Amino acid sequence: MKKHNYSAGPCILPKEVFEQAAAAVIEYNNSGLSILEMSHRSKDIVAVMEEAQQLSLELLGLQNKGYSALFLQGGASLQFLMVAYNLLKNKGAYLNTGTWASNAIKEAKNIGQVEVVASSKENGFRNIPTGYQIPVDADYFHCTSNNTIYGTQMKSFPKTSIPLVCDMSSDIFSRSLDFSKFDLIYAGAQKNMGPAGTTLIIVKDEILGKTGKTIPSILDYKVHIEKESMFNTPSVYAVYVSLLTLRWLKNIGGIPAIEKINNQKAALIYGEIDRNSLFEGYADKADRSNMNATFTLKSTAHQETFDALWKKAGIVGLNGHRSVGGYRASMYNALPLESVQVLVDTMQELEKTV
Amino acid sequence: MKKHNYSAGPCILPKEVFEQAAAAVIEYNNSGLSILEMSHRSKDIVAVMEEAQQLSLELLGLQNKGYSALFLQGGASLQFLMVAYNLLKNKGAYLNTGTWASNAIKEAKNIGQVEVVASSKENGFRNIPTGYQIPVDADYFHCTSNNTIYGTQMKSFPKTSIPLVCDMSSDIFSRSLDFSKFDLIYAGAQKNMGPAGTTLIIVKDEILGKTGKTIPSILDYKVHIEKESMFNTPSVYAVYVSLLTLRWLKNIGGIPAIEKINNQKAALIYGEIDRNSLFEGYADKADRSNMNATFTLKSTAHQETFDALWKKAGIVGLNGHRSVGGYRASMYNALPLESVQVLVDTMQELEKTV
Numbered sequence: 282m283k284k285h286n287y288s289a290g291p292c293i294l295p296k297e298v299f300e301q302a303a304a305a306v307i308e309y310n311n312s313g314l315s316i317l318e319m320s321h322r323s324k325d326i327v328a329v330m331e332e333a334q335q336l337s338l339e340l341l342g343l344q345n346k347g348y349s350a351l352f353l354q355g356g357a358s359l360q361f362l363m364v365a366y367n368l369l370k371n372k373g374a375y376l377n378t379g380t381w382a383s384n385a386i387k388e389a390k391n392i393g394q395v396e397v398v399a400s401s402k403e404n405g406f407r408n409i410p411t412g413y414q415i416p417v418d419a420d421y422f423h424c425t426s427n428n429t430i431y432g433t434q435m436k437s438f439p440k441t442s443i444p445l446v447c448d449m450s451s452d453i454f455s456r457s458l459d460f461s462k463f464d465l466i467y468a469g470a471q472k473n474m475g476p477a478g479t480t481l482i483i484v485k486d487e488i489l490g491k492t493g494k495t496i497p498s499i500l501d502y503k504v505h506i507e508k509e510s511m512f513n514t515p516s517v518y519a520v521y522v523s524l525l526t527l528r529w530l531k532n533i534g535g536i537p538a539i540e541k542i543n544n545q546k547a548a549l550i551y552g553e554i555d556r557n558s559l560f561e562g563y564a565d566k567a568d569r570s571n572m573n574a575t576f577t578l579k580s581t582a583h584q585e586t587f588d589a590l591w592k593k594a595g596i597v598g599l600n601g602h603r604s605v606g607g608y609r610a611s612m613y614n615a616l617p618l619e620s621v622q623v624l625v626d627t628m629q630e631l632e633k634t635v
Numbered sequence: 636m637k638k639h640n641y642s643a644g645p646c647i648l649p650k651e652v653f654e655q656a657a658a659a660v661i662e663y664n665n666s667g668l669s670i671l672e673m674s675h676r677s678k679d680i681v682a683v684m685e686e687a688q689q690l691s692l693e694l695l696g697l698q699n700k701g702y703s704a705l706f707l708q709g710g711a712s713l714q715f716l717m718v719a720y721n722l723l724k725n726k727g728a729y730l731n732t733g734t735w736a737s738n739a740i741k742e743a744k745n746i747g748q749v750e751v752v753a754s755s756k757e758n759g760f761r762n763i764p765t766g767y768q769i770p771v772d773a774d775y776f777h778c779t780s781n782n783t784i785y786g787t788q789m790k791s792f793p794k795t796s797i798p799l800v801c802d803m804s805s806d807i808f809s810r811s812l813d814f815s816k817f818d819l820i821y822a823g824a825q826k827n828m829g830p831a832g833t834t835l836i837i838v839k840d841e842i843l844g845k846t847g848k849t850i851p852s853i854l855d856y857k858v859h860i861e862k863e864s865m866f867n868t869p870s871v872y873a874v875y876v877s878l879l880t881l882r883w884l885k886n887i888g889g890i891p892a893i894e895k896i897n898n899q900k901a902a903l904i905y906g907e908i909d910r911n912s913l914f915e916g917y918a919d920k921a922d923r924s925n926m927n928a929t930f931t932l933k934s935t936a937h938q939e940t941f942d943a944l945w946k947k948a949g950i951v952g953l954n955g956h957r958s959v960g961g962y963r964a965s966m967y968n969a970l971p972l973e974s975v976q977v978l979v980d981t982m983q984e985l986e987k988t989v
Contacts, residue, residue, distance in 0.1 A: 282667060283667070284668055286668060286672055288672065290868070291672060291673060291675060294669070299660055299669045302660050303657045303660035303661045306653055307657045308654050313636060313637070313640075313951075314638055317645065317653065317830040318640055318642065318647045318648055318653075318830075319645060320642040320643065320645060320952060321831060323642075354710060354713070355708045355709050355853065357867070358852070358866070359853050362851050362853055362854070384852075387852070388851055388852060388853065448946060469868065471868055476672075476872055477675060477868045477870055477871045478708065478871070478872060479874070490838070495745060497742055497745045498738075499709065499712045512712070513647065513710045513712035514710055515831065516642070516873065517831045517834055518830055518831070518873070519872070519873075533736060576827060597667075612659045619700060633661060
């Protein structure tokens, strides 16, 4: 039975990516070897890393603009620390829009002073704060473009004279933005880009090396840039599957093409959430995420019936995060519009049933 | 043509592991999903993580002895820093036996005072130092059990009253040791255990929490233990392939069984290096590694002929590390005795040819 995979990450990737990824485990590039047993210094694997770096920059429109792309281990959670280690001299300014933003703030406090410019915590992180001031004496401003748990998304980004740092783990490569406005972007691969195990970092070279502090080698972006993302053994297979996914994205037309489909998917699910009298959305309408739609049943009396309906339809991964409850439809790039229609159908079926 | 893969890591894994690993990329455990798209919080993936942790402890004879097993991202290079962050209060004592030991020392210096108790650097790291004193006022003693680049291996470990920490990246699961003598063992997976992308840490719980310092969450072993190795999204596929490899090891008889074969492989290659008048070993005989045999041609005049011979025989990954030159035969667990025989045959063929 066909599954409709709404997992929040790791998440659905294109079927052709799985097929190519499985074949490479048996034999890669007519080498007589599995990709899993190949040296990261071999010509084949160096080529994978280089293409993944170049294609990331190309898809974001950042080639030849002074940016480096890295594929490192440790997830966004290690980036919370690395950002502060590499950029925080006097003070970091942070916008608190959810669990991951809060964790980024917590980790940065290990390194130095942090100013939280605004937070939507009091409001259950249902919205993105507005009207805040970014202190010009801070070393950088850090924000989270999409909040998977609460289902909110920044639709615009503040203008500031200080470096703009963004955790784009859950919406990178999903929508058109002027990425050159950002000085550092990082993203765990396991949403729109690949499987768990690698993290993309896009950094403008000129913002580095300014803290005057010694940084441990493994946490130093400059070291990783100098070693072309092979300071230590990279997570080879995760980088390869990310490359396959980025190639897929390029082949279907890049970010502008996927953005159209993502907009259709979001319109379809939010339209039904608002129309269907049994459901209500969690996030404020203006800040709704196109990646993660969070919603609840108005009455828990219908929960058992609804859960049975979507499971019967082949839907998996629809349960909301434990801190919010309800449901979360994660609609990353590889989730087809058809899967959203199946979910909407079950919501309408529930309405007819009860 | 069959390849004989001597890569130093990532390296050869059992053929049946590749087959199972490829199948899981298409569909895992009759779920209708690829293992790459499954949530790390799903029942299936939590079970993978738990079994990998338990099986690691079981194979090392460390179950129910107060140890925790973790599978974290970042490689041994991140462990260089984490060890110091978690254990270094006043001073760390280090044995310098090669490149990776030197890097461990360098990173620890970011955190606090380091005493190098002995070093074989002057000798080109050809041997393991002896006769050194371990300061009892140090917080821990750190050593590297096997040095991939120079081809040396510690055949015994010092007795000390302070915690014994060992980087076993390149010989874990390859030989019988009383692992309960160690308080912290870490190992990048990409040698005897699995593909690149995850690192096994075995730590005795009682040594943690004693520095009185705040540790960033992502670098804190206690945080990872409390979250059962899922503080953040783990490198799921690398952990799964490691589990498959550990299952394979258990099925063939565990460490005692593989140790016998590893001894046979080492005896075969070193016997030929010593017998064959064209070659000489790099490391001191007493400290030769059973994992990585380093050797050179006495005359570079034969290099072209020898390189052609072994390449023709299907051997890959035999070139020595750039800092040593010559050849390096990495004979990790999954490399069959047959592959070593093929190499020995080419060395003998060279002798007949020239």
